[in-house]
Amino acid sequence: MDTTQPAGEDLVKHFPNAKEDSHTLAYRFNETGEGLCYYSSGRVAMAVSNVGDHQKRFYVYDDDKDKTMLCSLNELAVGFAINNTRKHSNRGARLVLTKGGGVYSNGEGTIQSEWKWDRKAQNAGVIPASGIVMPLNKNFKLAFEDRFMISITYEVEGIIRHFDCGLKLKRMDSYLDTATRNNLGRLEITSSDYRTLNQRQTDFALSMTALRNKNNPKSENLSSMVNAIVGDLESHFDTYDSDKRSLPSLHLHAAKVDAFNTTCSELPKIKRTDTDIHFEGGYSSALYLDSKSASTYKFSAKDTARPILLKPDGTWKSDVEIRLALMTLEHPPLPKPTHIKRSNGHYSYNHNARPIKKRVGETLRSASTVKEKGELSEMLKGRLGDMGSFIDSLKNR
Known part of the structure; x- marks a missing residue:
């Protein structure tokens, strides 16, 4: 045994x-x-x-x-x-x-x-x-x-x-034991259990079908209980890439053109002179004026500047004033929600913070109903003096 x-x-x-x-x-x-x-x-x-x-x-x-x-x-x-x-x-x-x-x-x-x-x-x-x-x-x-x-x-x-304790081998026989020679003298393997590399690859692919269906199930590999449901899903989603993703969602060319035109509209125009080099393309059509347009165009920087850069009297604003105008006029902060206003104060340091209101009414001292008496003050002074004398006597021991 x-x-x-x-x-x-x-x-x-x-x-x-x-x-x-x-x-x-x-x-x-x-x-x-x-x-x-x-x-x-x-x-x-x-x-x-x-x-x-x-x-x-x-x-x-x-x-x-x-x-x-x-x-x-x-x-x-x-x-x-x-x-x-x-x-x-x-x-x-x-x-x-x-x-x-x-x-x-x-x-x-x-x-x-x-x-x-x-x-x-x-x-x-x-x-x-x-x-x-x-x-x-x-x-x-x-x-x-x-x-x-x-x-x-x-x-x-x-x-x-x-x-x-005997010798144990995975294979006890050899292919040469069952091989036969053909008319050319070449050995041919006649074992019925011999499988080619293509056959073994096919067997491996079939054995992995169940594992592959866990990640990407196909209706043809499923039972009749669910293959109809999976088939309907395949007919809808298999063409999703070609139907939905083939159309561009971002119009990048139009966005670049709009950004370029907006930038050029904010820049002041320049009058071309005889000494200027003639440019073709680029910013030439956007920055330079022809002779007809230059006759009626105002070349003053204040006349073409944005209103946010000038004070009411026509002078230029300082850097701090410009930044404040940008923050309050063109890019104002959103109003603070109620739940943030009621928080512990971490979000209250901005222009929406509630101002500190001055206290109105009597203070605690003025509203007190207890009146001070001279006898009580004298008694307290006496006791304080006794305590000081006692402490001095302890130090001199």
């Missing part, structure tokens, strides 16, 4: 009938198969670690202070195993596995079997037909048939667990 991949309650096991002062944990594994096995003494007996999604490494230790390693097998079924069982007739037997083959020797060091994995190689040797079964110690046993059939059995105080 292979229990390399534990599940459910088989992830953790404790020793039965353990004493209170003893170690009760027999083994602990996670869902991927990694974990540790323990002896009843609490020492680590076996460690299993993951290399990939289907390959593991196995390490077995003896129950001694030196933690002697009894077996080590990696993901390629390369490693060793040694029989270290006390009072065993074949103690010292070894099994060594490499990438090329394997060697098995008895307790005296004599090689019993030697072989290569490539059965067609020269002097390939033979794996024992009955396999190799050797104890590692009194709690572990290794069974070997070939590099794909290797198992280790853990047995401590009645708890038994089997581990499949």
Whole structure:
């Protein structure tokens, strides 16, 4: 029984009938198969670690202070195993596995079997037909048939667990096993499971249809319950860009022309003389006057200036006066809403702030109904004098 991949309650096991002062944990594994096995003494007996999604490494230790390693097998079924069982007739037997083959020797060091994995190689040797079964110690046993059939059995105080330590490959066969040669001598793959790159791309696109429909659902991929509703939405919104966004919403050219004409209308005109250079285009038609218009045009700056720049007596306003006129006449602030007027005063520093009204009526002192008495004043003066004398006497102590 292979229990390399534990599940459910088989992830953790404790020793039965353990004493209170003893170690009760027999083994602990996670869902991927990694974990540790323990002896009843609490020492680590076996460690299993993951290399990939289907390959593991196995390490077995003896129950001694030196933690002697009894077996080590990696993901390629390369490693060793040694029989270290006390009072065993074949103690010292070894099994060594490499990438090329394997060697098995008895307790005296004599090689019993030697072989290569490539059965067609020269002097390939033979794996024992009955396999190799050797104890590692009194709690572990290794069974070997070939590099794909290797198992280790853990047995401590009645708890038994089997581990499949053989070589694990994603693909056990080769394309060449089923390939055939055509008339030209070229190998052709005949596997029915072979799929081309285009077919795999098509399969991937179909598998992603459900995920794509979450972001951009299409009526053709939906059920009959909602495809009619989604179809009506598609007929309305699919042409939105061409129907609505194709027309320009801002007339930038007309806006530039209006801004240019407004600017030129605010500038004073200039009379052309014989020494002026003749300009074509640009500001020439906007700034210069012809001879007929110049005869009736007033070239005084005050006559062409905006009224906001001049005082009533015809003199120029100062910079502060111009800025104040712009803020109050041409760009007045909006009236303050009622909810801002009632706020805590952060918004009250402007021309809409309420002026401070002078208090009208009697003050608190003049409105008081209590009349002062001379006896009360004299009594207070006396007590203040007594307190001063007492303080002076304390200072002179």
